[in-house]
Amino acid sequence: MAVVRLAAVALAFALLRVNSPLHTALAFGLLGYAITSHLIPRLGSSFIKVGLKGRDLSKAPPVDFIPELMGVVLAVTYMVLLVLIVPFVFFKYLVSFLAMSNDDELSDLFNTQYRSIENNHMFPHNKLAEFLSGALCLLSTILLGFFDDLFDIRWRHKFFLPAVASLPLLIVYYVDFSVTSVVVPTFITAHPIGETFVEYLTSFFAASNELVTYITNLKFTTLTTDYNVASSSAPKLLDLGIFYYAYMSALSIFAPNSINILAGINGLEVGQSIVLGIIFLINDMCYLLSPSISQAAFDSHMLSAIFIIPFLGVSLGLFQYNFFPARVFVGDTYCYFSGMVFAVVGILGHFSKTLLLFLVPQILNFIYSVPQLFNILPCPRHRLPRYNVKDNLMYPSYGELKEGYKLGTILLSVLAFFRLILVERDQNNRITKFSNLTIINLTLVWLGPMREDILCIIILVGQLLIGVLMIATRHTVGPWLFGYDNLSWGAK
């Protein structure tokens, strides 16, 4: 362990290059791994001391307390790294800018005038603002998650806080890009009905934008960014205007919560975040390695990579302690935090729609959980699978079906018919119990009882496969649907 950490640190310093963001990100990722895997075992005791501890429900007794909320350590480490990486990322500007400022023809300008006006031309303040707004958003999420773990805040109180946290992001987006239009699949516009429908939507969005503009004075205009369109016919755009911002802040609410509800077995929270990170990175690399890539797309995905790589580093550091048998719990803090990392990257990287493709497993889990989340079916406090001490395996956990769930009962029989759920019936064939609606339970329903670590690995592998499939889809079916792809390998 210690050797690995030392090696990581050494390699990090070997990799540390100014002027090469990817090298720097990789170095910081290694440092992050070394730091978290060094800190977490050492800080555990002090977490337990102040009462941040929990018992693992899926282990054979005697079970003693293990530290809870260790995700905070990871999150703080990540933030420190993110702050420290800034000078490296902007290094060439910092240098070149000052080199210029020493030019003779400039210097007198500097000495006479207030300087920031000049700097605007030299230093990419907008990029720095993006970076800072992202960091700000993440830090607020950490604080929110931490308070939630500590005080468990009421649902209706904490619901909108991520949206507030994402406000700086939206402002930066509004200022720098304000691209609020989505591309309409060609097969829709091809058909007259689809055509008219799209026109109807366009006018609706336009009208609502007019209204908003009238009230707030802010114009939510769309400015088409550079789709390096392969086909001569430009794609049909649908301008969502203000609704696009609503979508983005909804994303900042959904992403953290979707990761938070796909949890309950050792290593799954961290594991799924790592897999997501890998998927993001693969997608970024597709762009960064593309020979004919526009500056805009390159910058976006470089930024994404700079955020993701250190995140992978720190998460791997945590994973080795959180994986079966877990020696630490990560807490909601971690789930919120990692969810927000992906939301931030999606928004700043301008692939907030592609992002949803990568979140498909989380989305499926959410949709599957809806009946219990919105109390169409009774929802027990914990929905994690049931641990059986005798054979040391995990079994689906069940919810009791009480009276007065008419809709729920119908739903259950449908789900049961499609084998999407296990039910127990009494003698007169009324459903009494049903397996809880999480894809963790569903996996157990389909593949039968298994050990906790196997279960976790199966889900993670599944997630990875879906993710890779989605990337492929995005860049094969996507172009066919939309008549263009912003990832051009020169081939097209």
Added chain:
Amino acid sequence: MAVVRLAAVALAFALLRVNSPLHTALAFGLLGYAITSHLIPRLGSSFIKVGLKGRDLSKAPPVDFIPELMGVVLAVTYMVLLVLIVPFVFFKYLVSFLAMSNDDELSDLFNTQYRSIENNHMFPHNKLAEFLSGALCLLSTILLGFFDDLFDIRWRHKFFLPAVASLPLLIVYYVDFSVTSVVVPTFITAHPIGETFVEYLTSFFAASNELVTYITNLKFTTLTTDYNVASSSAPKLLDLGIFYYAYMSALSIFAPNSINILAGINGLEVGQSIVLGIIFLINDMCYLLSPSISQAAFDSHMLSAIFIIPFLGVSLGLFQYNFFPARVFVGDTYCYFSGMVFAVVGILGHFSKTLLLFLVPQILNFIYSVPQLFNILPCPRHRLPRYNVKDNLMYPSYGELKEGYKLGTILLSVLAFFRLILVERDQNNRITKFSNLTIINLTLVWLGPMREDILCIIILVGQLLIGVLMIATRHTVGPWLFGYDNLSWGAK
């Protein structure tokens, strides 16, 4: 109470104007006051429930627990306000920018090119970056303070964290201003010895800058900002280069801690922050109301006002619960947070040296405490004054002088001689006890025992008087010393 809050909210909405930052700041200040004074009494119970509670040592028994760390509520409220205020502050840019983007001759530019390049000319990204870096710095400070309260982090661990937190600030400063020179008082340069001394320093700093440049490739050049110099002779500048950044991050370490050690009686932490805020605001107003003010100075002090006014609002909301008899404690979180607010404002507002004048009471308290802080004299765990149940008054608290404090003993006799301390001696005239070295105790030494609230008020009034005096000094003695003043009322 509720009426006052309602009135505040109503007035806030009445004041809320786009395009007038001061109005907006005032409105947000009122909102802040309403929110904190609404939240704090309601959240107290849940703080106590999770064990964030403490006993007031200076009250007549029976003393029951009151919530601790309520500063966090204030801090979070402030951060939310700070994020929400951004669109208002930048409103005119947001609008005008988009108005421009609709111009015909521009639009095709937009449609063809990646947009952020154009935006750099229109939107003050550097100002937004300043704002965000400030917010980021504050948020990290909250997190640090909170962890410190929770886990009490070791001194050597937490010491440098504020410096990390202030890194984004320094980067923004480096990019936007990089003014690293200080003005040398004329009376020094007048005298030949002073002259040579300054030249020696100049060359020293220049050399060290060369070294840093050689290592890091970063040039720490000075570019003189606009002192609207009244006298024809430009002031002599001393370029501190890299050391100026060291000074600023030292400031971000000192300010929070200096406020943190001037504490121990009800209302003092919040009270001194409010007084500091008022002093800052007076200073800002001097500039903002000045007829012939440079754009640079105006922007700086407007930014300062925008940060300070909401801070005053939320702090007043907390003060009414923290003042004698305290119903809540604020925790180190508050001290760190408020300290960092002033550091941030000082750095972003480019009066990081004037800032020290305003912190004089805290600095005096620090210097006075040094012997105990650095263990030249024994330091008990708590140095707060001793409460006497019989007469309900506060008395100076004493430290025991053990053997082996040679230097300390000498120091004590000197301090005792100047009546800067109370000592108790044994029969052979050896000092056995001494009043703890805080200006709180010193006040009691000089003015005799008094009630807790009177003590707090006296210290606060003293601080306010010193502050006002300092502002006066800054703009009267300052010009005389430095041969110029950046605050020009046209008179000069």
